[in-house]
Amino acid sequence: MKNFKNLFLFFVVAMLAVVTAACSNADKTENKDAEKQKTGSETAKGEEISGSIVISGSSAMQPLVLAAAEMFMDENPDADIQVNAGGSGTGLSQVSEGSVEIGNSDVFAEEKEGIPAEELVDHKVAVVGMTAAVHPEAGIDNITKEDLIKVFTGEITNWKELGGVDQKITLVNRPDSSGTRATFVTFALDGKTPAEGITEDSSNTVKKIISETPGAIGYLAFSYFTDDSVTALSIDGVEATDENVQNGEFPIWAYQHSYTKGDPTGLAKVFLEYLMSDEVQTNLLPEQGYIAATKMKVERDAEGKQTDK
CATH class of the missing domain: 3.40.190.10 (Periplasmic binding protein-like II)
Structure with missing residues (x-):
């Protein structure tokens, strides 16, 4: 009888070990799958960011975005961000067509004829x-x-x-x-x-x-x-x-828009978040000759009307 009890206990311990190992393997598989889905994006500090995107458009905005992209790629060597100029019309056209992930513009998309503004999402990065x-x-x-x-x-x-x-x-x-x-x-x-x-x-x-x-x-x-x-x-x-x-005394200024076709995803989303970070907004913008939109005491709409905030 004693031998039977010992055999039963051994069997229970063995089964628990098998179940624990199976659960552990399942968790690891789920984590690996989740990591695969995060290619080109980051939700937690320290995770790898990879992928590539192309940005085009406003040449007035190019120095800022190029400088930010270089800083970003220094911190994330597996990410590749190409920044081209060509003018706001080019950026808006190309992002609308889907040939680039981000289109930079000095003007609202609604101001450009032939641009499906309703399909684009506006990210006001700065003022120039x-x-x-x-x-x-x-x-x-x-x-x-x-x-x-x-x-x-x-x-x-x-x-x-x-x-x-x-x-x-x-x-x-x-x-x-x-x-x-x-x-x-x-x-x-x-x-x-x-x-x-x-x-x-x-x-x-x-x-x-x-x-x-x-x-x-x-x-x-x-x-x-x-x-x-x-x-x-x-x-x-x-x-x-x-x-x-x-303060609204000098009249010639514009928002610096980064447009995406729909809500951004992957590396485009992470990079746009980086553009709005303190590292860029507080430090890089003034160094590059731009103004943080949050510091403006006046604002403008797509029709060019200026009002106090």
Whole structure:
């Protein structure tokens, strides 16, 4: 009888061991499956982030997104983020078509004809100020809005008419697809169409041409005024500064939108969350010449109406 009891106890212990091992293996399998589903995303600190995405659009926004992408990839070497420019229209078109995961724009999607804005999700990453940029030897650093319109519509053709040097004015514009152009035309030129001049796809190229062409004038985001190669113009005596944009005194500014087709997933979702993190919003944005949207004392809607927050 004693032997029977010992045999029974041995059998019970053995069965418990089998059940425990089976449960443990099942948990491991579930964890592995969950990890596979997290490819390209991260929900907990320390988990591996991998995958690749392509971002295109606004050249005014490119320096910020490129810098953030490089920081992100340094921290996550298995992630690959390609950042292209091409203009806001290009970014909106490509994200709408699904050829890129994120489309950057200086303007609301609703402002661009032919863009299915209802299919896109807007992520307002930052605010950027813009102003007219002139060759350093033009002889002026301030211009009235009225005269600025006259310059860009071809009514004023020499800087001496504004108290500057005796030098013919050369206009440098962005193409119609550019969000920087749209913002400048709307808020600096009151909707007036610029006269013919040099047209360049990239803000980097615009800056280079202005710096190398006596008499040249164009327009750039604040983030491009990093040296003395071009001069940023004050408008009606108001300096082109972050503070003046934030309090609503300087009129030429735009949200920096990152659009996704539907709600973002995977690496696109994680990277957009990174763009809104303190690391980017508090540190990188001001370093790169951008303004955190949360610091704005005024706001704008898709129709361009500005109101106090």
